[in-house]
């Protein structure tokens with residue numbers, strides 16, 4: 032028994048206009064029209080037997096044509112009829128039987144509807160059967176990432192094609208409190224259950240420490256209290272030594288672009304770094320690398336040597352016609368040196384400038400990269416293919432630089448891995464508007480990080496690096512990066528500007544779908560993209576380990592009678608610049 036077996040008399044109406052991916056249906060029966068809802072499914076008769084075109088109701092227009100002022104003529108009476116229109120986005124073809132398989136749904140339009148083709152609304156049992164068929168179909172065809180259930184049918188499980196989802200990048204957007212973090216946690220949980228999982232989450236606020244299980248490993252970027260003491264830092268504390276930064280990164284950090292001496296400072300800084308890297312390689316007898324390294328190569332160098340060199344130039348005296356005179360750059364580097372020293376001594380930047388001495392060992396980067404890129408079974412202890420990196424103690428002004436450079440490090444290692452040995456990795460970028468910004472001042476710290484992500488967005492697929500961009504402000508996230516993403520999990524979005532960004536990113540025929548963004552329930556998402564067979568509303572399942580979003584119940588807390596004595600402690604933490612006292 033085919034799923035779509037309608038009687039002609041059940042028809043909603045007839046097709047009166049057709050476009051590439053939309054159709055207009057004229058409805059004669061007003062009762063049927065009243066029952067119809069936007070975003071519900073309909074089918075249209077296809078010119079091919081055994082096939083049905085499936086569409087989504089985009090617009091319902093009830094339009095009375097007052098055709099007659101001269102109402103006493105009988106024939107004109109008939110003209111005063113209603114001209115009711117339903118506009119439909121076509122999304123795919125349903126085939127009753129294909130080869131040995133029953134009930135096949137495809138995202139392609141195998142034919143276009145003909146004028147006067149009948150249109151039927153898909154409801155009740157028919158809808159249930161259709162949704163089951165879609166669910167089963169996606170499951171069978173390898174779309175095995177279970178995300179939740181369809182809003183249209185709460186019993187039909189919604190699966191995504193996880194290969195496509197990560198290959199072609201994804202976006203998770205939604206206003207604050209709409210369920211982004213929980214959705215992220217759910218996805219990571221699903222990944223962590225796999226045998227050889229590999230993903231990194233940039234956890235900006237430290238809200239994912241609750242994720243646990245064999246497949247998850249936690250790291251924390253070192254804060255001021257983790258710095259060089261007598262004890263060596265704990266295993267989960269991560270340093271990111273300054274020499275991992277690129278030349279542009281270091282310039283943006285140390286050189287004030289508005290300084291009139293900035294060009295000279297930039298040039299001399301570069302020269303001093305090159306010299307220091309060369310010395311390092313010579314001392315470590317890395318002759319092969321000496322021949323080919325550049326200023327951006329991940330080669331350790333001594334910051335102190337750079338400072339000494341810059342100080343020399345800044346105070347240099349040369350021989351002149353009438354005795355010694357000041358060198359060309361005498362005094363021109365003072366501000367550069369001051370900035371460099373200030374950064375070096377800033378305890379909040381200790382994870383960059385005050386890393387343990389082993390971070391300068393030549394082989395240190397091997398271990399570091401392995402920590403980031405290893406799949407679950409590559410790790411010695413066989414745990415933790417999903418790495419949650421907590422950035423909550425990294426100062427916000429430098430955050431883009433560190434996250435961006437870490438992402439680019441992952442990308443570079445993938446790029447330099449032989450194709451056959453590449454293990455794919457997904458980068459989950461929570462609060463992406465903070466470090467993948469749409470607009471930024473040229474030369475600023477955040478603009479330096481942007482190209483790293485744009486590169487991954489454009490070329491990641493080739494090298495097995497997938498991006499998942501997560502943000503509450505899609506309008507503030509780089510358009511270049513967003514436009515490379517092919518899958519959308521759009522949760523409730525209330526801001527009009529953000530809605531229009533999402534609308535523009537959706538495929539043309541789906542644009543009308545964006546209208547429901549502001550009325551979605553918490554944890555309900557519009558899921559569109561090449562990873563989902565049916566573009567639809569999905570109620571996202573709960574993760575086992577809930578993120579620690581830290582939502583405070585004001586009223587409840589104000590009703591409690593326990594004394595709050597946290598202020599003195601907070602002041603101490605503030606002074607120490609760390610939550611770990």
Ligand SMILES: Nc1ncnc2c1ncn2[C@@H]1O[C@H](COP(=O)(O)OP(=O)(O)O)[C@@H](O)[C@H]1O
Pocket residue numbers: 205206207208209210211212213214553554571572573574578580582
């Ligand atoms: N999948 C879900 N199922 C049930 N409740 C959810 C789900 N996702 C989110 N919520 C509820 O919504 C709240 C906010 O979710 P969260 O993911 O922290 O939002 P966001 O990260 O978008 O600000 C959660 O504390 C929880 O109560």
Ligand SMILES: [Mg+2]
Pocket residue numbers: 211212580
């Ligand atoms: Mg969140």
